[in-house]
Amino acid sequence: MSTFRIGTGAGFSSDRLEPAVDLVERGELDAIVFECLGERTVAFGHRDRMADPKRGYNSLLERRMRALLPACRKAGTTMITNMGAANPRAAAERTLAIARELGLKGLKVACIEGDDVSALVPPDQPFMDEPGTLADIDMPIVGMNAYLGADAIMPALDAGADVIIGGRLADPSLFLAPIAHRFGWDATDMARMGAGTLVGHLLECGMQVTGGYFADPGVKDVANLAQCGYPIAEVQSDGSAVITKLAGTGGCVSTQTVKEQLLYEVHDPAHYLTPDVTADFSRVEIAAAGDNRVKVSNASGTTRPATLKVTVGFDGGFQGEAGVSYAGPAAQERGQLAADIVRERMSRLHGNKSELRVDLIGVSSLFATAGVRATEAQDVRLHVALRSRAKEDAELMLWEVESLLCCGPAGGGGYRGAIAPCVMTKSVLIPRERVKPTMTMVVA
């Protein structure tokens, strides 16, 4: 009772499954969180839902629930997730059907809605962090979701839910809610809200605190990264916690992995805004506490923001990507010639007005705009990207790149091309009192 054990089973929409099963089976967890939603994924969810009203939730939900519902029931672990994405109701119904199919009689599945605020935001709402308003964007809006906090999750915990499924539940709130619920923290105790938010922040990206997104051979070596384990937090009633992972799993938990995650996607460390608190991470203490164990303490916080952030998704049309490779002597010169040919033909022959980008992978791509170039590469790849409302523009670009095989520089090979639908997102704010989360419970 004195320690609350919470873990992560997914830190993004496509995260690994089998380490989550291992964690539930051996972790003796009170709760496990599957954080599966980003700015892009919620917008893609809306597109899926428009195509089919029964879809719009995480595409791995079915596989995750089949593997984890029985394990969670056996271990007595509560599952909390935002895998509902743009359609929490359909996600909860699918989960209920799977639970019944697996014979998990009596399993309580809670569905949290109310994050869809598309009827509540005015069409000329100003952007949160840049000049302009929604009315300035010449693309159809596909969805608007407000970030809901721990208070939206509490009614489901009060009602004894085994599985809690929502849409745009804020990442750290998925963790803060069960911690605060267990210890009976008051939502106005901002020091504890800040402390629980730190635990959530450190765990919400899964393996990014246990050795993932960290290894740099020679300076930051990580053992057995292929078998990396998901994180566990052992939380005390004062809000301090030990971050660790299961024995026998790969990866590492060190003061270095915890530091890097402490400020991941954080701007001012003393003012990290969530729906629950203005968290203060500026005086956090991080200390080694044994093998793959790190203690974190001294997070704090002040009053929660009066507004909630809303992600607005737009239908951005299509993005085409295509490439051809060149290797050996003068590969860079041949690649550059190919790039010049594509630019000339797209502009002169086709009068292209869509946004076009041409990179030479191996010489200058990720750091092209930063002005950093490699000079000695002899294995380079022309990479062309184009975005347009019209799919035909992307198809034309792919055709031009493929035609380089016979019509371009010597020795070009390995053409690949693909076109994918595109979404665009912007952020606006909404007064929190206008957003009304709801909870419904169904029992298998």
Added chain:
Amino acid sequence: MNSPRRNARRIVRDIAHARAGDKGNTSNVNVWAYEPKDFELLKRTLTAERIKRTFPHLIRGQVTRYELPHLCGLNFVMQDALEGGVNASLNLDSHGKSFSYLLLGLELDEQDADRS
């Protein structure tokens, strides 16, 4: 490229580690000195002004540096630095995940006293 680095200038990666993240069109990179003795050198090397000046085409907005001295850490917030952000940029790395290595690749601003 394989020549010994004995006489080469040291880079930030030799004394620090870093991680990049994104929110909208804003990138942040946190940087941590491995050893407390190198924190002053890290602070002298990575100033907001130098980063803004070194990548003028990439970073269109303001660069702000936050300090966590008790953890030997710096956090750089770079506005309008992601070519539109994850859903708008045609850069292969539209999140700017690689930006940590943009900073780790910069040469250290070393004085003789730093070479122990």
